[in-house]
Amino acid sequence: MPLKTLATLAVQRLEILAADGTVDAQRMPKVKDDLLLKMYRLMFQIRAFDERAILLQRSGRLGTYPMITGQEATQCVPPLALRATDWVVPTYRGGGVYFARGMQMRHALLYWAGDDRGTHFPDGNNDMIFSIPVGTHLTQVAGLAWGEKFKKKGGVALTYCGDGTSSKGDLHEALTFAGQFKLPAVFIIENNGWAISVPRARQAASRTLAQKAWGYGVAGLQVDGNDALAVYSATADAVARARRGEGATLIECETYRMSHHTTADDATRYRDAKDVEAWKKKDPISRFKKFLTARKLWSEAKEKDLAQETKTWIDGEVKAYEETPPPNPLDMFANNYERATWPLVEQRAQLEELLKFKGGAKILTELPPTEGRFP
Amino acid sequence: MKTAAPAKTRTLNLVTAVNEALDLSLASDERVMILGEDVGRNGGVFRATDGLWKKYGDERVVDTPLAEIGIMGSAIGLAVNGMKPIAEIQFDGFMPSVFDQVVCHLGRIRSRSRGKLSVPLILRAPHGGLIHAPEHHSESPEAYFCHTPGIKVVIPSTPYDAKGLLLAAVDSPDPVVFFEPKLLYRSAVGEVPAGHYTVPIGKARLVQEGNDLTILTWGAMTVTVRKAADTLAREDGASVEIVDLRTLSPLDLETILASVGKTGRCVIAHEAPNTGSWAAELSALIAERALLKLQAPVERVGGWDIRMPLFRLEQYYIPDADRVLLAARKALSF
Numbered sequence: 001m002p003l004k005t006l007a008t009l010a011v012q013r014l015e016i017l018a019a020d021g022t023v024d025a026q027r028m029p030k031v032k033d034d035l036l037l038k039m040y041r042l043m044f045q046i047r048a049f050d051e052r053a054i055l056l057q058r059s060g061r062l063g064t065y066p067m068i069t070g071q072e073a074t075q076c077v078p079p080l081a082l083r084a085t086d087w088v089v090p091t092y093r094g095g096g097v098y099f100a101r102g103m104q105m106r107h108a109l110l111y112w113a114g115d116d117r118g119t120h121f122p123d124g125n126n127d128m129i130f131s132i133p134v135g136t137h138l139t140q141v142a143g144l145a146w147g148e149k150f151k152k153k154g155g156v157a158l159t160y161c162g163d164g165t166s167s168k169g170d171l172h173e174a175l176t177f178a179g180q181f182k183l184p185a186v187f188i189i190e191n192n193g194w195a196i197s198v199p200r201a202r203q204a205a206s207r208t209l210a211q212k213a214w215g216y217g218v219a220g221l222q223v224d225g226n227d228a229l230a231v232y233s234a235t236a237d238a239v240a241r242a243r244r245g246e247g248a249t250l251i252e253c254e255t256y257r258m259s260h261h262t263t264a265d266d267a268t269r270y271r272d273a274k275d276v277e278a279w280k281k282k283d284p285i286s287r288f289k290k291f292l293t294a295r296k297l298w299s300e301a302k303e304k305d306l307a308q309e310t311k312t313w314i315d316g317e318v319k320a321y322e323e324t325p326p327p328n329p330l331d332m333f334a335n336n337y338e339r340a341t342w343p344l345v346e347q348r349a350q351l352e353e354l355l356k357f358k359g360g361a362k363i364l365t366e367l368p369p370t371e372g373r374f375p
Numbered sequence: 376m377k378t379a380a381p382a383k384t385r386t387l388n389l390v391t392a393v394n395e396a397l398d399l400s401l402a403s404d405e406r407v408m409i410l411g412e413d414v415g416r417n418g419g420v421f422r423a424t425d426g427l428w429k430k431y432g433d434e435r436v437v438d439t440p441l442a443e444i445g446i447m448g449s450a451i452g453l454a455v456n457g458m459k460p461i462a463e464i465q466f467d468g469f470m471p472s473v474f475d476q477v478v479c480h481l482g483r484i485r486s487r488s489r490g491k492l493s494v495p496l497i498l499r500a501p502h503g504g505l506i507h508a509p510e511h512h513s514e515s516p517e518a519y520f521c522h523t524p525g526i527k528v529v530i531p532s533t534p535y536d537a538k539g540l541l542l543a544a545v546d547s548p549d550p551v552v553f554f555e556p557k558l559l560y561r562s563a564v565g566e567v568p569a570g571h572y573t574v575p576i577g578k579a580r581l582v583q584e585g586n587d588l589t590i591l592t593w594g595a596m597t598v599t600v601r602k603a604a605d606t607l608a609r610e611d612g613a614s615v616e617i618v619d620l621r622t623l624s625p626l627d628l629e630t631i632l633a634s635v636g637k638t639g640r641c642v643i644a645h646e647a648p649n650t651g652s653w654a655a656e657l658s659a660l661i662a663e664r665a666l667l668k669l670q671a672p673v674e675r676v677g678g679w680d681i682r683m684p685l686f687r688l689e690q691y692y693i694p695d696a697d698r699v700l701l702a703a704r705k706a707l708s709f
Contacts (some may be wrong), residue, residue: 115509116685133472164412195441197413332692354691
């Protein structure tokens with residue numbers, strides 16, 4: 001008997017704004033000029049922030065920091081298609097996502113300086129801290145979306161993972177649940193080409209990562225991740241589908257990690273500078289600037305003003321970060337349980353004794369105030 | 376072919392000693408292969424596998440997809456099928472995802488197959504804190520593995536032991552979890568013989584002899600304990616015996632009981648939270664087998680029973696020399 005074809009997959013790629021700044025008018029999403037300007041502003045500012053964070057790290061004023069340069073469109077744009085009450089869980093390389101959600105970047109600096117007070121998100125937002133063991137959040141996001149489904153208010157959960165993480169079983173299980181229970185979720189694979197030193201090609205042997213969606217009854221497509229308009233359009237469509245109760249979407253945003261994995265990495269050990277140069281020509285910010293300029297929405301004068309404003313903003317955030325008093329060691333014991341258990345009460349007292357041994361009885365009155373809840 | 380340590384030695388740090396053991400194993404046994412994330416072209420994030428990809432090629436030093444369960448499960452399959460995989464999990468904090476493979480399979484395949492199959496693999500991972508690393512990069516998960524039957528757990532604290540124990544692990548017919556204290560990768564420097572030699576799995580190392588107090592320790596805490604012992608000698612006139620366990624499972628019970636039997640007082644110092652820790656097991660063993668030799672309760676000095684904080688507070692979480700000192704004084708003055 002002849003074999004029957006049960007399904008034919010057509011994996012599509014969305015591009016709207018070309019690297020030279022020209023736009024496909026037919027596919028252009030219907031968005032107001034203000035939103036276009038907001039996209040540019042966010043991308044511009046987060047790149048400047050990234051550059052400053054690297055300088056801080058290099059001068060010993062920050063811990064290991066994961067750069068986002070080159071990924072501004074995939075990070076800053078999707079949150080613009082969401083409500084504050086929608087759930088967002090980025091990856092650890094998610095500064096642009098949090099920034100677009102309104103996070104004060106002094107907190108991001110605190111986090112990467114090894115301070116637990118850095119996980120502070122704007123009140124009213126449903127933002128969750130990223131996972132450092134990569135991908136472990138993905139099934140949780142299925143759960144967040146599931147919770148929104150129960151609430152019946154059209155809420156959505158959006159999350160990210162990298163091309164490396166797409167190899168983990170976590171994504172398989174998250175998509176399995178998202179498809180099976182038709183969850184209002186959006187999964188963005190932020191394919192930046194590299195999992196530390198391991199190239200995209202060493203992950204799945206498939207032509208795209210977007211096509212994983214078909215295995216789970218989830219919609220999928222690939223997007224030029226350096227094209228803010230395509231990223232916006234794809235995310236807005238996926239969010240709308242989710243709100244209508246039509247289920248989850250997997251979006252592969254193809255972008256490029258222009259810098260090292262983190263400040264602790266040296267990408268020159270494993271990749272060709274020529275590849276990086278080629279991706280420079282596809283920069284998400286410069287193409288968007290050309291686009292805005294052609295639409296008479298942008299000018300060099302406005303650029304200059306934005307640069308000045310950005311510098312002032314970053315100076316303020318860095319100052320606020322650096323003037324934050326050191327954490328009180330006793331605060332470690334706060335917030336571990338709704339009410340601290342006896343071992344923690346006992347051990348906190350032991351730490352007090354240790355501090356007194358080191359610094360004299362006076363030390364406890366000299367420590368910065370504790371902030372967390374104890375007992 | 377096992378030979379005694381050759382006379383020629385060099386001064387190496389711990390990560391170079393690990394690299395040398397891996398290099399020797401790849402060179403001498405074609406069944407040996409390395410698999411993990413960034414272990415190939417990049418030479419590992421700590422450079423433990425530096426140069427090996429170039430020397431032995433992509434088939435034997437393998438950059439895997441980013442998938443810890445894939446690494447662990449396929450290493451088990453490779454080992455059952457005659458290879459000698461040395462799998463690397465990049466950070467201690469990424470190990471929990473391999474537990475399903477470790478707990479349900481790694482230590483059980485020998486007994487489930489009634490001895491017909493074995494899983495002679497090595498699972499390497501960095502261990503511990505104090506390098507100002509990001510979250511989930513400073514964990515001490517040894518107790519989870521020691522609790523699991525059927526596997527051996529090793530943690531060297533000197534370059535000599537790192538190389539000798541890793542070469543012994545390659546010879547082991549049973550799976551070995553091999554922790555490498557990341558604080559010591561470059562700071563621990565010592566004499567390391569060239570060529571092949573082994574340090575037996577299951578034997579502790581007597582760091583220094585003493586009569587008044589035994590301190591049992593492992594990993595990077597060995598360095599902290601030495602500082603505390605120096606202070607105790609100087610300020611208290613106390614003679615401290617330090618035992619670096621080196622192998623956590625199976626424990627070198629003979630050395631432990633001999634030392635505690637001699638001094639009558641014992642402190643156990645380590646980085647993990649105390650509750651349910653390997654220090655708890657040691658304490659129980661001493662209580663069961665040497666109770667009448669004890670002149671003071673066993674003191675455990677470990678991390679607090681909370682998650683490892685971000686690094687600004689890690690020096691208050693992982694015991695420092697002062698905490699070891701206070702516990703030692705408590706035991707000495709009981």
